[in-house]
Structure formats: C-alpha cells, structure tokens
Amino acid sequence: MSTYVSAALRKQVIERADSRCxxxxxxQSVTLLAFEMEHIISEKHGGTTTLENLALAxxxxxRAKGTDLGSIDPETNQLTPFFHPRTQIWQAHFILSGATILPQTPEGRVTALIFQFNHPDRIQERAGLIAIGQYG
Ligand SMILES: [Zn+2]
Known part of the structure; x- marks a missing residue:
C-alpha cells in the first residue's frame, strides 16, 4: 500500500539527500540498485507522502525498516524511535569507525540494530567504497 510519489517530489527528495541513503x-551513484522513497512515519501509522515525511533510503x-517506527533499545530496554533524518543530525547519532557505523544514542542503537547497518556484507561493501573514496 504505497502511495505514488510524483517525479518532482522524488527529485526533491534525492537532491536533498545528496543521492545518499x-x-x-x-x-546511490555507485550502485545499480534503485533507491527508494521511504516514509519516515509509515503510511500504516498515518505518515503522509510529503517532502517532510520522505527520506531517500x-x-x-x-526493507529492514518496513513499516516499523522504532524498537527496544538493548541498553535501556525502552521503546525507542528510529533515527529521524528530518529532525536529527546523523553525526550526532552515529560515528564511522573504519567501515563500521557505531551508534552513539538510543535512537542510533535501535536504527543500527534493526536496519542491520553492520551486517558483515554491508561492512565489506562500505570498506570497498572507503578504499575508492566514495564513502565517509
Ligand atoms: Zn541505507
């Protein structure tokens, strides 16, 4: 049940994100995979198809996020929302250590965990990009 995102809106989302997840x-420039218009608050939970609620992913x-909004932070056992790319700053929640993304906050932890930022395949892929100056 995904609402149509117009070409104009899609272009704005991609430009704002500097073509990065x-x-x-x-x-996005290093892959043939099509990046997706992600509803930060999923439509299932009332999120709208607007520039404010869309992120390039x-x-x-x-896929890892699906319609989820958050998860249980393993350190505090508290229900915690995911990192919000519109209202939060990436560098305040994550640090890149080599090719591993280290979460720094509860929101960072649940996002890194559920989104599987540090799956071995993704670390390996990231390391390859760092080596050619395309990531970091
Ligand atoms: Zn991503």
Missing amino acids: EYCRFP CPYCN
Whole structure:
C-alpha cells in the first residue's frame, strides 16, 4: 500500500539527500540498485507522502525498516524511535569507525540494530567504497 510519489517530489527528495541513503549514507551513484522513497512515519501509522515525511533510503535500509517506527533499545530496554533524518543530525547519532557505523544514542542503537547497518556484507561493501573514496 504505497502511495505514488510524483517525479518532482522524488527529485526533491534525492537532491536533498545528496543521492545518499539518509540512514546508512550509502551513495546511490555507485550502485545499480534503485533507491527508494521511504516514509519516515509509515503510511500504516498515518505518515503522509510529503517532502517532510520522505527520506531517500537504500533497499537494505528500506526493507529492514518496513513499516516499523522504532524498537527496544538493548541498553535501556525502552521503546525507542528510529533515527529521524528530518529532525536529527546523523553525526550526532552515529560515528564511522573504519567501515563500521557505531551508534552513539538510543535512537542510533535501535536504527543500527534493526536496519542491520553492520551486517558483515554491508561492512565489506562500505570498506570497498572507503578504499575508492566514495564513502565517509
Ligand atoms: Zn541505507
């Protein structure tokens, strides 16, 4: 049940994101995979198809997130919302250490965990991009 996103709106989302996944910062330019218009608040939970509620997401992050809004932070056991790319700053929630994304906050932890930022395949892919100056 995904609402149609117009070409004009899609273009605005991609430009604002500098063609990178707004969660894991993977650059769209290095892949043939189509990045997706991700509803930050999913439509299931009342999110709208507007510039404010859309984020550019790589297929890995988008599929891992699904319609979820958050998860249980393993450190505090509290229900915690995911990192919000419109209202929060990536660098305040994550640090890149080598090719691993280290979460720094509860929101960062649930996002890195559920989105599987540090799956071995994704770390390996990121390391390859860092080596050619395309990530970091
Ligand atoms: Zn991503």
